[in-house]
Amino acid sequence: xxxxxxxxxxxxxxxxxPEPVKPLFHADWExxxxxxxxxxxxxxxxxxxxxxxxxxxxxPARYLASSYYQIWLSGLxxxxxxxxxxxxxxxxxxxxxxxxxxxxxxxxxxxxxxVLARGGPSAREGDRPAGFAVGDRVRAxxxxxxxxxxxxxxxxxxxxxxxxxxxxHVFPDTNAAGKGEQPAWLYGIVFDGPELxxxxxxPSLKVRIDLWExxxxxx
Amino acid sequence: xxxxxxxxxxHHGEHDHGHGHGHDHGSHLSQIDARVRALESILIEKGYxxxxxxxxxxxxxxxxxxxxxxARVVAKAWSDPEFHAWLMRDATGAIHSLGYxxxxxxxxxxxxxxxxxxxxxxxxxxxCYPWPVLGLPPVWYKSAPYRxxxxxxxxxxxxxxxxxxxxxxxxxxxxxxxxxxxxxxPRRPEGTVGxxxxxxxxxxxxxSMIGTGLALTPAELEAQAG
Numbered sequence: 001x002x003x004x005x006x007x008x009x010x011x012x013x014x015x016x017x018p019e020p021v022k023p024l025f026h027a028d029w030e031x032x033x034x035x036x037x038x039x040x041x042x043x044x045x046x047x048x049x050x051x052x053x054x055x056x057x058x059x060p061a062r063y064l065a066s067s068y069y070q071i072w073l074s075g076l077x078x079x080x081x082x083x084x085x086x087x088x089x090x091x092x093x094x095x096x097x098x099x100x101x102x103x104x105x106x107x108x109x110x111x112x113x114x115v116l117a118r119g120g121p122s123a124r125e126g127d128r129p130a131g132f133a134v135g136d137r138v139r140a141x142x143x144x145x146x147x148x149x150x151x152x153x154x155x156x157x158x159x160x161x162x163x164x165x166x167x168x169h170v171f172p173d174t175n176a177a178g179k180g181e182q183p184a185w186l187y188g189i190v191f192d193g194p195e196l197x198x199x200x201x202x203p204s205l206k207v208r209i210d211l212w213e214x215x216x217x218x219x
Numbered sequence: 220x221x222x223x224x225x226x227x228x229x230h231h232g233e234h235d236h237g238h239g240h241g242h243d244h245g246s247h248l249s250q251i252d253a254r255v256r257a258l259e260s261i262l263i264e265k266g267y268x269x270x271x272x273x274x275x276x277x278x279x280x281x282x283x284x285x286x287x288x289x290a291r292v293v294a295k296a297w298s299d300p301e302f303h304a305w306l307m308r309d310a311t312g313a314i315h316s317l318g319y320x321x322x323x324x325x326x327x328x329x330x331x332x333x334x335x336x337x338x339x340x341x342x343x344x345x346x347c348y349p350w351p352v353l354g355l356p357p358v359w360y361k362s363a364p365y366r367x368x369x370x371x372x373x374x375x376x377x378x379x380x381x382x383x384x385x386x387x388x389x390x391x392x393x394x395x396x397x398x399x400x401x402x403x404x405p406r407r408p409e410g411t412v413g414x415x416x417x418x419x420x421x422x423x424x425x426x427s428m429i430g431t432g433l434a435l436t437p438a439e440l441e442a443q444a445g
Contacts, residue, residue: 008343008394010367016359016379021425024281024355029255031281034355035273036259043267052345068346068361073255086261094257096264109271112279119322122398150396152343154370166326166399186397197371204389207370210397 001053001146002153004060009154009197030069037072042107042115046079049176053148054078124183126168130213132187136162137219140189140211148176151215155207158195159219163208164188171212185213280355288319289352289402290423293434294416296329297407307331310402314352324351324400330393331404332430337388338403339376339430341369342395349400353428360429370394380431403427405434 025031041051055075056063063071080086090097107115132138142157143149150172166186174182193205262268292314296303306313310327314320327349330338342348343366348356359365369376373390377383384390393401405427411419422440426432435443 005344007363007366008341008370010363013362013364013367016362016365016368016376016431018380018426018431019357019359021286021354021357024285026358027252029252031277032255032259032273034280035276036255036262036268038276039268039272040262055345064363067358070251073251073258077258085267086258086265090261091254091257094253094260096261100265103267106267106269107272108269109275112272112275115322116279117321119320119325120398121325123326150344152370152394152396154343164328166397169397172397186399188399190391202372202374202390204387205373206389206391207394208391209394210399212397 001056001148002144003056004058004063005056006153008152026067033069033073033076037076039107040076040080042105043103044105045083045085045103047175048120049148049170049172050178051075051079052172053176054082056148122170123166124168124170124181126183128168128185130165130185132162132165132185132213132216132218134162134165138162138187138189138216139219140209141215141217143215145173147173149173149215151211152209154196155191155209155211158191160189160191160195160209162187163190166210169212171214173214187211187213187216189216280350284319284351285354286352286423286425286428287420288317288354289349289425289428290420291317291416292319292329292352292402293404293423293428294419296404297411297419298416306404314402319351321351323347324349326399327352327402328399329402329404330391332406334406335387335389336391337384337430338391338393338401339369339373340393340395340401340403341366343367343370344394344396347395347398347400349402352402353425357425376431380426382432403430405432408434408436410437 055071057078058071058074077091081088085100085103137159139159140151140155140157143151164187166188168183169186170181171184174180188208188210191207191209193201193207194203196207263270292306296306302313306329310329314324314327332338346356346361348360365376370392373392395401405423408422422435424432424435427434
């Protein structure tokens with residue numbers, strides 16, 4: 001979806017403000033929101049693409065005015081409400097108002113380390129041949145899906161060259177929509193700065209973007 | 220280790236810089252604080268989360284996983300040609316061999332800065348970041364100014380970090396749009412011949428592994444320690 005999350009190339013946000021490594025969190029609620037998001041993610045009630053979609057579904061004006069942990073919190077609340085796990089009325093009340101169904105899994109303290117170590121690899125086996133090879137010229141499709149997608153607007157319709165074939169990976173667009181993983185070939189594509197941003201662009205700029213085959217057309 | 224480039228110490232509490240907050244900061248924060256507390260107690264009450272697991276999650280990223288991991292990877296790559304070759308060929312395996320593995324680092328690629336090319340990593344669409352080697356991302360990495368500007372004007376971003384590269388240096392920006400995570404291998408500073416891996420690791424800043432900074436020079440390290 002063309003939401004506020006798709007920020008590449010926008011202007012007017014001002015300078016990037018560096019910060020030291022510590023402190024890691026900047027308010028007492030941030031580590032709690034972080035841990036709740038990870039712990040609920042481990043229940044198996046949704047996948048990572050669904051959680052990204054929930055975050056970017058936030059009202060665009062609010063998205064741009066929020067810190068990233070606020071965006072996480074908003075996404076978590078949306079996912080919980082959509083699945084009838086926790087209602088907004090319960091959050092407003094500050095306690096559970098009704099019995100909800102159990103979740104698939106509860107992350108135990110002893111399982112945190114192995115679950116983090118396992119992670120969530122997105123590579124999948126498959127015997128479908130890759131549609132493109134290193135060196136092929138391709139164009140990122142001009143597409144505007146209303147659901148979750150990982151093709152940034154700034155590269156749509158632009159031509160680039162395949163530099164890497166990453167293998168077959170879970171396709172976020174379908175996975176976020178509950179339509180299954182539908183794994184697709186994933187490529188690293190290099191775009192010249194002037195192709196993306198037009199005349200006057202620093203000619204020393206190249207941008208590498210990872211894009212799935214359904215986002216690409218042959219040139 | 221800090222962000223480098225002399226920007227230390229004056230950004231605490233500026234976590235929402237650049238987001239255009241106009242409302243009363245204190246009461247806004249306490250509202251969120253209360254909301255998160257409510258959510259946590261509801262999730263515990265319903266049996267969805269184990270409070271002890273929450274503490275372990277926070278403790279893991281506050282004390283165990285952080286840019287010191289990535290610094291060790293870089294220092295080893297600077298010191299050991301065989302490891303360097305492995306890292307460039309199969310970063311996931313090479314990084315795993317040092318014990319850094321898992322969530323948000325399942326598929327790693329290392330990209331090496333040279334005299335002619337500089338690399339910078341961003342996630343324009345969200346906050347994708349190589350957790351096992353760098354820990355959790357800094358606020359700026361997840362914020363609009365960086366996500367908007369890095370892919371269009373990386374030299375402008377470098378200027379924000381106090382870094383200027385020669386005009387003929389190629390700049391390559393990696394937008395982390397899939398589950399591949401990128402680690403920048405910064406250039407080894409001059410004057411470090413014979414340094415041990417442990418000593419070298421102290422030169423490797425978080426920002427140098429994102430590409431918004433360079434590794435510290437021995438003089439910068441000394442100034443920082445002093």
